[in-house]
Amino acid sequence: MSGEDRFVLCMLAPALAILGLLVAYPVGLLVFDSFFKVDTITPHIREWVGLKNYIDALTSKRVAESALRTIQYSVFALFFEFTFGFCAALLFSALPGRSRWHRTVFTLPLMVPPIVAGLLWRFLLVGNIGIFNYGLVYLGIITDPDAIAWLSDEDIVIYSVSFADIWLTTSFVALVSYAGLTNIPKDLLEAARIDGANALKRFWHVTLPLMRPVIAVIVIVRAVDAAKTFDLIWIQTQGGPNHASEVFSMNIYQRMVRFGDLGEASASGTLFLIVMMLLAAAAYWKIWRPAHA
């Protein structure tokens, strides 16, 4: 081994050790436990059950519903975050004065702890004293402040809890998109303009294709984060009413903590992990690669 190799290894070793101990080993433990019946409430129960935990998880109605809700939540949140954030970025880059001040204010939600965003939105939406509905009455959208029970109506709660997510992360989309937009060469847009392309055509044929890798990164990062969401929803509804806002991560938490069923929680956790990896890999191949080809 050369001196150079030794240097590389020495510098890498502490990080390798930490990631090995705190990520690789726990993931191994997770997969291992998923084949056992483990009870954390009455200790010392640990028996091999093969794939039973997986079969139970995949056939459970509550698990399937929580998985579906995770998709509803993620798609809804991602759609609005992306639309609002991207429009904000286009608006900022169209501003004559470099939009520094606007972007400064826009950074604010980025640093608000999720738990505070969740509490805040719960306070805005909660029945009787929630100011959000009074705002809608003021704007003439609804007539009665009790007309929409955002957080207690089982049919809409999974969408209502995503408002906090949308508020919190539109900034991320906006700032990353803005950075991408400023990287587009001005003369390219100018050339298209001289060739007679109108604003819409310039956007569709120049801006959008060049933004493709940036959009891919935003969609991957945000989709994975939205699907993992726990704290924002937990603080607003704890998964209620009647499990109507229980997403997949919360379902795993409940099984682990409330029911002490480590084996089934591990099986669901493993499935979750695999789906996230596949999702990220698929997104990478489908969206990101073509831009490089």
Added chain:
Amino acid sequence: MRRARRFNINGILVNAAALVLVLSYALPYVYLLMTSIKPAADVQQIPPSFLPAVVSLDNFREVLQSSALPKAFASSLAVAVLTTVLSLAVAVPAAYVATQYRRRITTLFLLFALVTRMVPSVSLGVPLFQLLKSLGLLDTIPGLVLAHTSAAVPLALLLMSAFFEGVPKELEEAARMDGCTRFQAFRKIILPVMIGGIAVTALFTFITSWNEFLYALLLTSEATKTAPIVIAEYNSVYGLAWGAMTAAAVLYSLPVIVVTLALQRQIVGGLTFGAVKG
């Protein structure tokens, strides 16, 4: 003439739209601030009012006089500082060799860090609970620091790698010509140059740990509850104490926001750097 006027109207429209957008974005947080300085009874009045009729610091007094919240802030601070120090200590050297000494192991290593970012924390939380239990570290500061480090190291690695990409290889070579060993070159030449990037990474690591909720919920109970856990408990333990809760939420989030706004340019640079370069 006609063109110039049209441009002006467009400019005004764009400005107005941007202003409305930014204000509506800031509004919820401003409402939180306004609510926290209302007298406790006014917080729950029907219909609610945006501005306080009387300014009162009762809510702040209440949460600061309780024993739970100041103690939780101390725990949060200790965990966040230790997580930041530990994560940077291992991630900065690794990110350096991963970007400057490309070979199969370093590429694999960065890929592994990237994949780690996709792991849902609930999946990792379940086995971490067992790991810490077997080490006797449940409900201790070091235990929570380890859990937060598992998320902070990949983040710090990716951020620092983006910063090290910009460092020319010649910098180390020049130092080596002058008689430095590789370690000396890293410590005396590279690190001082990278201090800005390290500061941004440290801030991000700190905020990630400071804001973290799920691991704290799973892995602590009485002795080392962090601030978000105690704030969340205002829900159940004290009924719906919205006044106290808004005051605690302001105390918890405002310092981070102020620091962020002060360092806004560097932070946005650090945040968008990796994504756009990707």
